[in-house]
Amino acid sequence: MCRGKNIPRAKKSLGQNFLRDKNIARRIVSLLDISGPERVLEIGPGPGALTDFILEAGPAFLLLVEKDPYWARERLQKGAGRLKVILADALQMNWAHFTDPWKFIGNLPYNIASPLLWEIFPCAPGLTRAVFTVQKEVGLRITAQPGTAAYGALSVWLQSFSRPKAEFIVPPQVFRPSPKVESMVLSFLPLKKDAEKAGGLLARPDFNPRSLARALHLCFQARRKQLGVILRGLGAEAQIPEELGLDPQTRPERLSPEDFQRLCRYAPFHAPQPEPD
Ligand code: SAM
Secondary structure (H helix, E strand, O other): OEEOOOEEOOOHHHOOOEEOOHHHHHHHHHOOOOOOOOEEEEEOOOOOOOHHHHHHHOOOEEEEEEOOHHHHHHHHHOOOOOEEEEEOOHHHOOHHHOOOOEEEEEEOOHHHHHHHHHHHHHHOOOEEEEEEEEEHHHHHHHOOOOOOOOOOHHHHHHHHHEEEEEEEEEOHHHEEOOOOOOEEEEEEEEEEOOHHHHOOOEEOOOOOHHHHHHHHHHHHOOOOOOHHHHHHHOOOOOOOOHHHOOOOOOOHHHOOHHHHHHHOOOHHHOOOOOOOO
């Protein structure tokens, strides 16, 4: 199990494909625009391909979240004052605690990227910018436009809470071990409900995230059915209220994120109220 100076073999279960190309690591970190007294969170630092460049950029504080005890301990031993390491599962983090301005970064394990990004963007109020490396196919889904095969719930969800941008493709051979697929680096500019207060950030349209999630779930499990048919299946009127400006003959795969944000105001898509305590 151990090789060389007791470095454990990369764990497939933790999506451990370690980046070995310093130029690419530097390029990924530069996309985060660390420019002053900012707090940065890195998800899954592993041996630290990105970590060293983040520290070089001089953030006020760097928080590392790593699930592998070996790599969390390694980094702790190299730790400096501006750095804190948490041994934790990023999928279990409470993102609502990130209220101050934060920037997030990570070469994400392929197997958790979609559920993790789904959670982070609506829940972390202080997030000002993020840069994540994901499997190329997931990156294409995140940035997909209506009417394309890659367009789906993940595209609408993330485009409703941020402006995702495909930055560049990373080939498999720069990772050890090499994955079977290409990766994509994406940058994200979060959209804010209180954009004015947050200064310079883009405004997020007003919608109920729980209703949007419900609408996406109900619509994309029948992406080729007409909206009216989906509504009748829910026992509702197929005729969508006129003020929502949506044609009942349209199919979900053709609706833009803004269309879904309006659609989820229609009662059949309202999320059930939480149970009283
Ligand atoms: N940042 C390093 C690099 O670029 O070489 C490692 C990237 S590797 C693709 C993913 C890292 O995430 C690994 O260090 C792995 O142990 C860690 N990891 C896997 N699942 C995790 C989880 N649920 N929460 C936090 N870290 C996780």
